Amino acid sequence: xxxxxxIILAFSTINLLGQDLPKDYSLGxxxxxxxxxxxxxxxxxxxxxxxxxxxxxxxxxxxxxTTDNGSSFTNYYNDTIFGTEGLSAIGHSNxxxxxxxxxxxxxxxxxxxxxxxxxxxxxxxxTWTKIAQPVDDSGDSSIVYGINNIRxxxxxxxxxxxxxxxxxxxxxxxxxxxxxxxxxxxxxxxTWQRVVLPPDTLDSIKPTDSLSFSLQPQAGNFGKEAxxxxxxxxxxxxxxxxxxxxxxxxxxxxxDGGISWIKFNHTNQDExxxxxxxxxxxxxxxxxxxxAATWKAEGQTEYYxxxxxxxxxxxxxxxxxxxxxxxxxxxxxxxxxxxxxxxxIAATDNGLYxxxxxxxxxxxxxxxxxxxxxFGLSTxxxxxxxxxxLDEDSFNIWIGTDSEGxxxxxxxxxxxxxxxxxxxxxxxxQITQSETYAFPNPFSPDNxxxxxxxxxxxxxxxxxxxxxxxxxxxxxxxENTSRTxxxxxxxDGKDEAGKIVPNDxxxxxxxxxxxxxxxxxxxxxx
Numbered sequence: 339x340x341x342x343x344x345i346i347l348a349f350s351t352i353n354l355l356g357q358d359l360p361k362d363y364s365l366g367x368x369x370x371x372x373x374x375x376x377x378x379x380x381x382x383x384x385x386x387x388x389x390x391x392x393x394x395x396x397x398x399x400x401x402x403x404t405t406d407n408g409s410s411f412t413n414y415y416n417d418t419i420f421g422t423e424g425l426s427a428i429g430h431s432n433x434x435x436x437x438x439x440x441x442x443x444x445x446x447x448x449x450x451x452x453x454x455x456x457x458x459x460x461x462x463x464x465t466w467t468k469i470a471q472p473v474d475d476s477g478d479s480s481i482v483y484g485i486n487n488i489r490x491x492x493x494x495x496x497x498x499x500x501x502x503x504x505x506x507x508x509x510x511x512x513x514x515x516x517x518x519x520x521x522x523x524x525x526x527x528x529t530w531q532r533v534v535l536p537p538d539t540l541d542s543i544k545p546t547d548s549l550s551f552s553l554q555p556q557a558g559n560f561g562k563e564a565x566x567x568x569x570x571x572x573x574x575x576x577x578x579x580x581x582x583x584x585x586x587x588x589x590x591x592x593x594d595g596g597i598s599w600i601k602f603n604h605t606n607q608d609e610x611x612x613x614x615x616x617x618x619x620x621x622x623x624x625x626x627x628x629x630a631a632t633w634k635a636e637g638q639t640e641y642y643x644x645x646x647x648x649x650x651x652x653x654x655x656x657x658x659x660x661x662x663x664x665x666x667x668x669x670x671x672x673x674x675x676x677x678x679x680x681x682x683i684a685a686t687d688n689g690l691y692x693x694x695x696x697x698x699x700x701x702x703x704x705x706x707x708x709x710x711x712x713f714g715l716s717t718x719x720x721x722x723x724x725x726x727x728l729d730e731d732s733f734n735i736w737i738g739t740d741s742e743g744x745x746x747x748x749x750x751x752x753x754x755x756x757x758x759x760x761x762x763x764x765x766x767x768q769i770t771q772s773e774t775y776a777f778p779n780p781f782s783p784d785n786x787x788x789x790x791x792x793x794x795x796x797x798x799x800x801x802x803x804x805x806x807x808x809x810x811x812x813x814x815x816x817e818n819t820s821r822t823x824x825x826x827x828x829x830d831g832k833d834e835a836g837k838i839v840p841n842d843x844x845x846x847x848x849x850x851x852x853x854x855x856x857x858x859x860x861x862x863x864x
Contacts (some may be wrong), residue, residue, distance in 0.1 A: 363618060364775055365529070377763040378402035379413040382424075383738025386724035389430040392462060393726065393736055394437075395744060396425030397695070401437050404472065407726075407734060408746050408761060412463065419466045423454040427513075431506035434458045434526075438501035445497065450632045453500035453515065456527060465499055469527040471496040472518060479560075481553060484545020485535045490553035491560045493518050503618070505575040514570040517555050521818060522596065535590050538600045544598035555655065566635060567601065572619040582651075584616025586635050591651050602651045604640050609653040612643035620666035624680035625696065631663040644684060646697055657697040662687040667723040668734045669749065681752060683735060685720035690737065694752055701754060702814075706745055708760040712821055715760065716787050716828045717742045742785075762826060764791055771795045772856070774848055777828075780861035783831025783838045788860055790815075790827045790846060797822045798851030801853070804829060804860075805845045813838060821850075831862055838864075 378395050385396030395402040400415030414420045420439065427438040439454030453471035474492040481488045493499050499518035504511060512522045512533075520533040536543045537551040557564040567587030575581050583590040588603030589611060604610045614635040621628055625648065644657040665685040672678035684691045690703035704709070707714040722738035739747040743762035750756050750807040764777065774792040781788040794800060802815040812833050829846075831838050841862055848856040 363486075375413055376410065377761040378411050379415045379763065380424075381741055381743040381763055383744045384721045385425055385428045386722045386736050386738055387428045387435070388724050388726050388736070389435065393724075393735075394428050394430070396428045396437065396722075397738075398424040399444045401425055401428070401463075408729070408751065408759060409763075412572070413522045414463065421454070426453075427501045427504050427510075429504040429506065431511065431607075435463065436504060436511065438504065440500040443497060446730075447620065450497045451500050451516075452498075453496040453518070454507065455496075456501060456513075458526070461589055469689050471499060471501075472513070472515065472521055472530040474500065474522075474532075478740075478775045481532055481534055483549070484547070486547070486549045488534055488549065488551070488553055489561070490534075491555070491558075498852045502570075502706050503574075504574045505573045505581065507578045507581075512573050512575065512596070514573040514583065514627065516569055516571060519553065519555065519568055520570045520596075533596055535570070535585065536599055537563070538567050538587050540601070541606050542598070542600040565636050566796060572616050572630075574619045574621050576621055582619050583617045583803065585631060586615050588614045589616055589619070589630060589651065598767070600651070602654070604637055607653070609643035610657070611654050612656050613637075613640035618663065618665055620668070621666050622680055622682065623675065624668065624670055624672075624677040624759055627696070629682070631665070633662060641688075641835070644697070655697065657693075658684060658686070658691060658700060661691075664720065665722045667725040667735065669725045669752075670727060671731065680693055683725065685723040685737060687719050689718050689756075690720055690723070692754070703754045703814060706758050706760065711760070711823050711825060712819070713826045714762050714828070715739065715742050716747070716830065722855055764789065764826065771850065774856045774858050774862045775845070776858055779797075779859075780863040782864045783862060784864055787828045788828065789829045790848070790858065791824070792827075792848050792850070792856060793824050794821045794850055798853070800825070800851075801849040802827055803847050806839075807843055807845075809845070812844060814845075829860070
């Protein structure tokens with residue numbers, strides 16, 4: 339979520355939308371070589387999509403999938419379709435899996451999020467069709483909307499124009515593309531249409547209204563208008579008629595297939611949403627509620643929370659105040675489409691939460707420790723979450739972290755007391771019991787931890803100690819703790835008193851049962 343905060347600042351200070359690039363929708367089918375691996379290709383897992391027995395993961399290094407519940411992964415990266423980009427959105431409709439790419443480009447000394455286009459596969463990832471990031475020609479400066487001719491700022495570049503969420507109705511894909519706005523395609527991405535949303539000054543629009551505003555997310559040479567509600571981040575489709583779109587200015591609802599819109603924000607209702615920046619939207623089919631990750635935008639009374647409506651947006655309930663939520667998932671009990679009830683899972687910058695009573699109370703997850711390897715997460719920031727229904731009362735909950743890999747929670751009790759599996763990609767796939775290394779190395783305790791990797795043959799008690807250059811004990815990380823298999827133990831760069839150690843070279847010693855101890859070196863550099 340640090341990315342999104344930075345993007346908004348960059349968008350408000352850098353005028354990039356006046357540059358011209360050719361509108362090149364380069365379509366072509368490409369078959370990719372697939373490689374089976376034990377983990378996704380990256381430890382940053384920002385999007386998860388489940389379709390039947392295939393789980394897809396959007397990471398900072400391309401797309402990954404598993405068809406055997408995590409026994410193996412197929413990774414798509416550094417090839418002709420995905421290149422070296424990360425994924426900003428993934429979705430599934432009918433027989434097609436869609437993926438949206440992005441990367442950062444340095445412009446005027448700042449990193450600017452840039453759309454890398456979309457691609458889709460209709461054969462579960464064997465072949466892919468590539469689509470360039472939707473942009474406008476410089477002359478695309480107006481849109482016919484009912485009786486109106488709406489001026490529209492041409493978004494001619496991919497910078498600040500990337501797809502953050504997608505939704506599907508019959509024969510139509512909808513994409514939320516930040517500066518690119520809300521767009522739809524009815525021909526599998528060959529052409530795209532911009533969708534007109536209300537400006538900040540209006541709470542609703544319909545084609546029979548007489549309107550005078552520009553579709554414009556930022557002021558510039560095109561005009562002085564700059565509307566937060568034209569900066570689009572999230573979209574969900576309930577059915578072919580009902581859509582919800584989240585922007586930096588509120589939540590927009592259409593009940594006629596994206597033609598007319600009514601807007602809900604923090605100030606135009608008696609029981610409103612908590613904040614106008616709508617990072618994520620999710621629809622709960624068990625009780626027909628809409629869940630929104632409502633972040634603070636610009637209003638002085640706005641605040642971070644989860645906002646939920648059970649009546650189509652007329653009123654909103656507020657849960658998890660002050661939490662920066664990134665994603666939602668639902669455990670559905672009963673059979674589709676008449677689910678009896680659901681659990682709600684929220685992935686936030688401050689942990690995982692679940693509720694079995696529609697948000698009235700929440701249970702936070704404990705520190706996540708792999709049930710077999712005992713590898714424990716040191717991060718509390720979770721970017722994505724999705725639920726895989728196995729049978730009536732059991733689920734796999736898949737969770738993406740910001741930097742420490744993918745997590746699978748085998749949920750059989752409706753609590754956080756069942757089995758955890760952590761998929762962490764380290765610098766080497768295999769080591770022997772006589773080897774150890776730490777990564778990253780050097781590392782900065784201000785913003786990261788170092789991970790010490792080692793292997794235990796069989797089951798043994800393990801002790802790991804950190805020493806300074808004078809061989810003085812700095813920290814005992816674990817002591818006489820039972821471990822087996824490949825292990826990773828983290829050090830946050832702090833001593834026994836909880837203070838960050840100074841820049842220097844440090845040594846660690848690993849005692850594994852009665853075996854010869856292992857030694858390694860770590861450099862702290864801030």
